[in-house]
Amino acid sequence: MNQASTSPRGIQAIAPERRLGGSMHTALVRRRKAAERRFRAYGAGALILSLGFLVLLFTNIIGTGASAFRQAYVRLDVDFAAAELSPDGRRDPETLAAANYPGLVKAAVRAMFPEVTSRGEQRDLQELVSSGAAFQLRDQVLADPSVIGTRASVWVPASALLDGLLKGSYDRSAPEAERRINDRQIAWADRLAADHRLELRFNRILFTNGDSREPEQAGILGAVMGSLFTMLVTLALSFPIGVAAAIYLEEFAPRNRWTDLIEVNINNLAAVPSIVYGLLGLAVFINFLGLPRSAPLVGGLVLTLMTLPVIIIASRAALTSVPPSIREAALGMGASRMQTVLHHVLPLALPGMLTGAIIGMARALGETAPLLMIGMVAFIVDVPGSLTAPATALPVQIYLWADSPERAFVERTSAAIIVLLAFMVLMNLLAVILRRRFERRW
């Protein structure tokens, strides 16, 4: 045996430090391992950072919004004097509704601080109680006229000023000129608190009132009802139309230019910016068809067009997941194609379709831009009662309140966001449960 056959020239040429286990080789391995660890750390870091943003967003919103679920209330001893409320002794609702309730509130506040006499002080004092207190007394009297002529202790909402003081929005140690609440008012508030006449309670107003210019009177009921009506229209239209379109495309459509065009269209519609749908709604539904502005009906129509692609795509996926053997068995028993689909395929695909519809609805619920275009962005105090009444929606209400710099509105904006997110979480949870409960693996 000669030398060349046992040891090829290549191996001879590798210097000792470059061989496996040599110093340069170990350095290279170390470098490569370090690069591997770095890359992995970048990946984990990116994921942690992204999820960190999510956590930051939620804690930020909940942190600013949680305090809005409580509101300062003041206990007043109100004298429902008959002479004030119904001077002529009549107790019909019209007379009672027209009585001077703000006067009643003012008198009750004055009675708590008899030493306050000067005009400026009086004005400061009356600033502590919300103007909504008068409405509350009116509603109380109208609901139960028997309180007339008695004295009663009533909890009424405090003003945003007092509410802010209680929640620590104002710095007590700051110079008087730099805060909105003055020293006198702080002293009165402390006395009220010491007398157990001032406390934070659950903020019912937020859930029972419509919008208002006064933060302590502003609630989300109007916006929630507007959203509800809009969603009803959207669901009633987009689910049947979307399912029908999916059935046609998946089960019946011949493969030709027309159906290809529809397919491409649906994919593109899913990615059209939502504001363009708003322009469509404005031009077609409002200007061309003459439907009323600001109505949940129009909002629902626009959101229907927006949600349709989502529902069609989800419904088609649900239909494809039904195995062909089901169809073949039905056809083999002599069922027509329509009967096969309606009696056998559709019931099996329905849970998947519902899941898709709920996710589409959750997206539509959070949509704001198209609703701005069709005028659902007005200041509306009344809670809407029909599909054509002027209304706003929950996300639009958030947008409107977010414009206001007042601290009390900032916290209410966050509270409205919490409510909106809660609705969306509920809907998505429902979708997950539906999927878990009914999904079949074939």
Place this chain on the structure above:
Amino acid sequence: MTPSLTLALLLGLTALAYHLGRRRAFTVAGGRVNRLHSLPGYYGLHAALWCALPALALFLIWISLEGGLLTRLVIAGLPEALREQPPAQLALLLNDIRNVVAGSVEPAAARPEVAAAAARYLDLRAGAGYGLAVLVTLLGLAGLHHAWRRVTPGFRARNHVEQAGMWFLIACASVAILTTVGIVLSVLFESLLFFRKVPVTDFLFGLDWSPQTAMRADQAGASGSFGMVPLFTGTLLISAIALLVAVPLGLMSALYLSEYAPPRVRTWGKPLLEVLAGIPTVVYGFFAALTVAPFIRELGTAIGLEVASESALAAGLVMGIMIIPFVSSLSDDVINAVPQAMRDGSYALGATRSETIRQVVLPAALPGIVGSVLLAASRAIGETMIVVMAAGLSANLTANPLDSVTTVTVQIVTLLVGDQEFDSPKTLASFALGLVLFVVTLLLNIVALHVVRKYREQYE
């Protein structure tokens, strides 16, 4: 008769038709259902369809024409002197009449001729309501009669009903086409009106955007200027910032989730990331305006930089967070579509995981990743609420992310919200902007979907 009452009447009639058609089928079969071609229910449905559809069509046509016809009749019934006045005054008069009809003005408070016309309108409307109800009923009965006469044992009721059902399905599928046509037509039509007032070239290439038209013709800047370049650069600036945030974060997250993460992290991490895409954009806008923008401003002041309070950076940063999942979930899909054999081959040659990812997986998945980035870019360009709430209104032509810029979507919203006048260049301009937005996002989507599909075919 109100329209809804008429509809209820028709609904009742349809139910009756179903029942009668079904009974008729039993009768002609002499009680032996197997002599019929179709199940009896199909004969009922056939009768119901014949009863409802023609009547419903009549109802819809009537409702859509009624308003215009009644208005003409009321105008024709006005005294000669009122009828002959110029159109603008006639429109005012009609408006008064409508207010009385709608009940927002008491008839007693209106002028006598207005009150009389309103009363006439109400009379006509009531008459028309009864007329419609009678006609709908008659047509429904005629349809029912027709269907009733066709019921014989050999009649293929099921085929007819299924054919009708098929047309319904086709109509529903065509809604998607109609929507696209509606978008294109409505945006295009208003844009053409706009381009009649402002030349296309001025709009596309103009460097100055100030849509505030003056009240009087002799004031400075009377015509307003509609050059969209500053808006478009603003949009691109904010979108670029967003992509700078979203692409590295989204892509690295996707790589980590699909190549490194243990199964538990993957099952939790992926849906959690997608929560970011499900949060309403108005929430992001609020977050950007209230928290991020002041933070960036303070940070800038601390290191001696001048930062606008509505800086492009704040809006872009938050928008970037929003589109992370658009990048990550599509990238995740394409990374998973890379065949395992390619990875195994690389490992067998001694490459580490990160070397495999960088030199094998990424090049193989690149077209799909590019597609996902394009989709994310189209999302960013069309995004509205974040920029409306966190970006500025002044159209600055700048590339400085610390300055305030405005975007196409912001201008659409500000031009259209509140302003009701529909033929001013100001409102029409927003439709022209909408057209540009639609075309740009459409092109991006088509290219992206094409790239992604081509890529999928490569490995399937």
